[in-house]
Amino acid sequence: MPASGVMNQTLAGIGAMTDFGALLSQPILLLFGAVAQFGIFTVIILITLIVMLLSKITTDKTDKEDL
Numbered sequence: 001m002p003a004s005g006v007m008n009q010t011l012a013g014i015g016a017m018t019d020f021g022a023l024l025s026q027p028i029l030l031l032f033g034a035v036a037q038f039g040i041f042t043v044i045i046l047i048t049l050i051v052m053l054l055s056k057i058t059t060d061k062t063d064k065e066d067l
Contacts, residue, residue, distance in 0.1 A: 023029050
């Protein structure tokens with residue numbers, strides 16, 4: 001089995017061992033998890049947009065200096 005297959009099997013095993021007892025006893029934790037995921041994706045998207053904007057600004061600036 002290739003190394004990536006071993007890693008996938010390991011991660012699947014860890015996921016299968018996750019204890020959902022706390023989540024079942026306190027369903028509000030699902031909301032906390034959802035908000036955390038939303039925050040992570042929001043930060044990734046914002047950073048990507050900022051990098052693209054800064055890249056565009058610096059590219060435009062260097063193009064004008066070359067003229």
